[in-house]
Amino acid sequence: MKQTLFMAMLATALLSVSAGTVAEDKPMNLRKTAEAIRAGQVNVGKGYNLAEEGRFHQIHVETIGIKCGGCHTNDSYPGSYLFLRKAEFPQVVNGEKLKAVERAKCIGCHSEGNVATAFYNLK
Amino acid sequence: MAKFVRVIDTERCFGCRSCVAACAVENHFTPDSPWNVMIEYESGRFPNVARNFVTMNCMHCEHPSCKAACDAAGFKAISKNAFGVVLVDYDKCTGCGYCATTCPYGVPQLNGGKIGQLYPGGDKTPYEQMGNLAPIQRKKAHTVEKCTFCWHKLEKAVAAGKVSEIGKTPDFTPTCDLVCPTQARIFGDIDDPNSAVSEYIARKKATQLKKEFGTAPQVYYVLNGGDY
Numbered sequence: 001m002k003q004t005l006f007m008a009m010l011a012t013a014l015l016s017v018s019a020g021t022v023a024e025d026k027p028m029n030l031r032k033t034a035e036a037i038r039a040g041q042v043n044v045g046k047g048y049n050l051a052e053e054g055r056f057h058q059i060h061v062e063t064i065g066i067k068c069g070g071c072h073t074n075d076s077y078p079g080s081y082l083f084l085r086k087a088e089f090p091q092v093v094n095g096e097k098l099k100a101v102e103r104a105k106c107i108g109c110h111s112e113g114n115v116a117t118a119f120y121n122l123k
Numbered sequence: 124m125a126k127f128v129r130v131i132d133t134e135r136c137f138g139c140r141s142c143v144a145a146c147a148v149e150n151h152f153t154p155d156s157p158w159n160v161m162i163e164y165e166s167g168r169f170p171n172v173a174r175n176f177v178t179m180n181c182m183h184c185e186h187p188s189c190k191a192a193c194d195a196a197g198f199k200a201i202s203k204n205a206f207g208v209v210l211v212d213y214d215k216c217t218g219c220g221y222c223a224t225t226c227p228y229g230v231p232q233l234n235g236g237k238i239g240q241l242y243p244g245g246d247k248t249p250y251e252q253m254g255n256l257a258p259i260q261r262k263k264a265h266t267v268e269k270c271t272f273c274w275h276k277l278e279k280a281v282a283a284g285k286v287s288e289i290g291k292t293p294d295f296t297p298t299c300d301l302v303c304p305t306q307a308r309i310f311g312d313i314d315d316p317n318s319a320v321s322e323y324i325a326r327k328k329a330t331q332l333k334k335e336f337g338t339a340p341q342v343y344y345v346l347n348g349g350d351y
Binding site: 048049050056079080082083084085086087101103104106107110111112117118119120121122 | 157160162164165166175177179180186188191192195196198217218219220221223224225226227228229230232332333335336337338
């Protein structure tokens with residue numbers, strides 16, 4: 001019994017270590033996490049694609065911890081939203097409703113001088 | 124060096140979609156991956172209501188977020204040339220979709236391998252059978268495609284030393300800008316203060332969309348609410 005308990009505790013500890021920053025109870029330092037991802041110190045995969053298991057969602061969901069509803073908010077884009085691909089929504093993928101993402105959510109982290117790789121407000 | 128921009132007057136546009144059709148014919152964009160789209164929506168409250176038409180294509184930004192994403196991913200498939208035109212190299216593109224996620228205007232279209240003809244299941248149109256498409260017009264499955272400012276026409280002007288005729292001569296002007304029945308679209312060199320496009324932007328106070336992203340688009344809009 002003691003041996004089983006010890007093994008279970010060891011497994012939990014190992015899992016926590018392998019998950020790195022995510023498993024820590026203290027608040028995540030986003031800047032350090034972003035730098036670690038870029039330096040290849042956090043395993044987020046090498047598959048550059050938008051699939052759920054791809055690098056993009058590994059970073060945003062698994063490593064940073066953003067929930068689906070944090071980005072995918074609307075069934076469809078508002079009528080006045082000026083976005084070329086807005087007709088893609090409402091969209092159903094594998095029987096599951098996929099909600100649209102408004103890009104304004106990305107500006108905060110992805111502007112120059114902020115934590116993530118800069119795509120916006122480049123000098 | 125000339126820098127080419129487009130101005131679209133939404134006060135003149137009435138949503139006929141001639142520009143959308145012209146783009147489809149000129150560039151054979153993949154079905155379901157349009158390069159030029161008409162956004163149509165209502166605004167206001169009865170009785171003060173309006174129907175708005177905003178045609179959208181690639182903004183050819185000064186600081187393209189699509190290029191930043193592509194470069195960060197290491198593919199370097201997107202470039203911005205000396206004339207300000209943002210182009211995708213289909214041979215380098217892996218179809219990862221990072222550009223599509225970062226573009227604030229939703230421009231890059233992942234074609235998903237559905238490369239087809241203008242009328243899927245039907246015969247090829249005579250135009251498609253001509254087989255004289257420029258490399259930039261030829262599509263490749265599982266890559267991203269988007270408006271090129273009709274670079275295949277502009278580069279002919281550059282090669283012929285007729286850059287000053289871009290936006291004036293039909294052969295050297297993007298096709299969508301040629302067909303507008305209300306002349307709501309003007310294309311030209313913004314570095315020339317006397318060009319029609321410079322004059323129009325100044326006189327009508329044309330502005331760029333979604334300036335908060337800081338991508339500095341090269342497509343200007345005359346909006347009925349004015350600049351913001």
